[in-house]
Amino acid sequence: MTWFQNNTDKVVDLLISHLWLSALPIVLGFVIAVPIGWYANRHRRVRGVLLSVAGIFYTIPSLAFFLVLPSIIGTGYLDPLNVVVALTVYAVAIMVRSATDAFESVSPAVLDAATAAGFASTGRAFRVELPLAGPVLVAGLRVVAVSSVSLVSVGALIGVSNLGSLFTEGYRTDNNAEILTGVFGIVIVALVFDALIVLAGRLLLPWARATRTTEARGLARLIGGGRA
Amino acid sequence: MSVVSDTIDWFSDSTNWSGEDGVPHRLVEHLGYTALTILIAAAIAIPIGLWIGHTGRLRGLAVVSSGALRALPTLGVLTYASLFTGIGIKAAIFTLVLLAIPPLLAGAYAGLESVDRQTIDAARAIGMTERQILAKVEIPLALPLIIGGLRSATLQVVATATVAAFIPGPGGLGRYLIDGLALRDNAEVVAGSVIVIVLALVLDGIFVLLQRLALRNRSAPVRLSA
Numbered sequence: 001m002t003w004f005q006n007n008t009d010k011v012v013d014l015l016i017s018h019l020w021l022s023a024l025p026i027v028l029g030f031v032i033a034v035p036i037g038w039y040a041n042r043h044r045r046v047r048g049v050l051l052s053v054a055g056i057f058y059t060i061p062s063l064a065f066f067l068v069l070p071s072i073i074g075t076g077y078l079d080p081l082n083v084v085v086a087l088t089v090y091a092v093a094i095m096v097r098s099a100t101d102a103f104e105s106v107s108p109a110v111l112d113a114a115t116a117a118g119f120a121s122t123g124r125a126f127r128v129e130l131p132l133a134g135p136v137l138v139a140g141l142r143v144v145a146v147s148s149v150s151l152v153s154v155g156a157l158i159g160v161s162n163l164g165s166l167f168t169e170g171y172r173t174d175n176n177a178e179i180l181t182g183v184f185g186i187v188i189v190a191l192v193f194d195a196l197i198v199l200a201g202r203l204l205l206p207w208a209r210a211t212r213t214t215e216a217r218g219l220a221r222l223i224g225g226g227r228a
Numbered sequence: 229m230s231v232v233s234d235t236i237d238w239f240s241d242s243t244n245w246s247g248e249d250g251v252p253h254r255l256v257e258h259l260g261y262t263a264l265t266i267l268i269a270a271a272i273a274i275p276i277g278l279w280i281g282h283t284g285r286l287r288g289l290a291v292v293s294s295g296a297l298r299a300l301p302t303l304g305v306l307t308y309a310s311l312f313t314g315i316g317i318k319a320a321i322f323t324l325v326l327l328a329i330p331p332l333l334a335g336a337y338a339g340l341e342s343v344d345r346q347t348i349d350a351a352r353a354i355g356m357t358e359r360q361i362l363a364k365v366e367i368p369l370a371l372p373l374i375i376g377g378l379r380s381a382t383l384q385v386v387a388t389a390t391v392a393a394f395i396p397g398p399g400g401l402g403r404y405l406i407d408g409l410a411l412r413d414n415a416e417v418v419a420g421s422v423i424v425i426v427l428a429l430v431l432d433g434i435f436v437l438l439q440r441l442a443l444r445n446r447s448a449p450v451r452l453s454a
Contacts, residue, residue, distance in 0.1 A: 068422065182301070
């Protein structure tokens with residue numbers, strides 16, 4: 001506690017970069033993956049290929065991913081962009097699977113009813129399918145958020161400042177209070193993001209909460225979840 | 229462009245393929261850490277997961293452990309543990325085991341949970357003991373998900389064992405990444421990263437095949453109880 005009190009400014013700075021580095025991939029991942037998942041759900045042939053590709057990207061170990069990106073996208077080795085791009089790829093990989101499941105969970109009878117009620121296909125996608133897919137999308141986004149927040153810390157190894165820098169520095173200076181501050185900070189950020197997503201889900205989707213079965217399915221599917 | 233050709237040079241340099249710091253030795257070390265970790269973690273997590281799934285008790289534990297532990301940053305646990313164990317492999321193995329437990333536990337639990345209740349009731353009705361139900365009905369039917377848990381745990385451990393090279397003790401493929409960064413040897417960094425990625429993809433492929441095999445052999449125990 002004393003270490004934290006004496007170094008509040010530094011921790012706050014690292015916290016702010018941690019928030020940026022994790023929030024960007026979460027938002028980008030969601031925005032990119034939802035249309036892909038929607039498309040994949042409609043085109044069965046594309047679906048298998050897309051999900052396999054997502055699985056392959058998700059398999060890549062993070063530190064190795066951070067370090068091959070400069071050769072692919074031409075960034076410097078210490079560029080924070082490497083972390084953002086890699087985590088966005090992971091977020092898309094997790095979210096495409098969730099989004100496909102989410103759109104699949106929408107009953108075809110409801111879609112027929114919407115068409116019969118006069119919805120054009122764009123209107124139907126945004127005003128019927130998207131809200132009904134909401135609960136499963138929220139469940140997927142929660143997994144993305146927690147794993148992104150935790151993975152950002154690996155970026156400290158390639159010199160990208162964030163709360164994970166407290167681990168590398170704390171280790172070098174033999175300071176366990178500093179390391180613990182980082183651990184608690186990251187867990188708190190993860191819990192806050194998670195709570196915000198749940199809250200947003202309740203506000204935007206007041207009629208539905210993820211049922212036990214979707215949660216259990218999510219658990220079965222995402223066993224393990226986070227990558228190091 | 230030059231990094232790519234430097235990396236190719238690195239791969240074709242025979243000194244990188246022999247001795248303590250050669251690819252074969254580092255690869256064996258990496259696989260050794262992974263295997264040791266998975267063995268220890270499986271011995272702890274799978275029995276607990278099977279017990280939770282079979283009895284339905286302490287379900288919350290399986291859900292919480294797979295959720296909350298995911299938020300725990302691995303690098304933090306690793307550096308914190310190593311301040312107590314000193315440099316060397318102990319902190320790394322401890323961290324890796326801790327990480328491997330939730331997916332294994334969740335796999336065993338979710339696997340048993342996925343078994344149709346009627347099948348279990350049928351097994352009980354034909355006079356199977358609880359032990360037989362677990363061994364002959366539930367585990368075979370749950371096998372694809374149990375292997376799924378092993379798959380995530382293994383990939384998680386392969387990835388984290390790379391990060392564990394931040395601590396001076398452990399060898400493994402992470403040495404190329406961490407030492408290469410420290411020496412600004414980009415070819416070594418990229419070559420090491422490529423090896424780690426290929427290893428992860430190959431292991432993942434093996435587990436996909438195992439899961440398919442387990443799915444294919446699934447019909448046998450069902451016929452037994454019919």
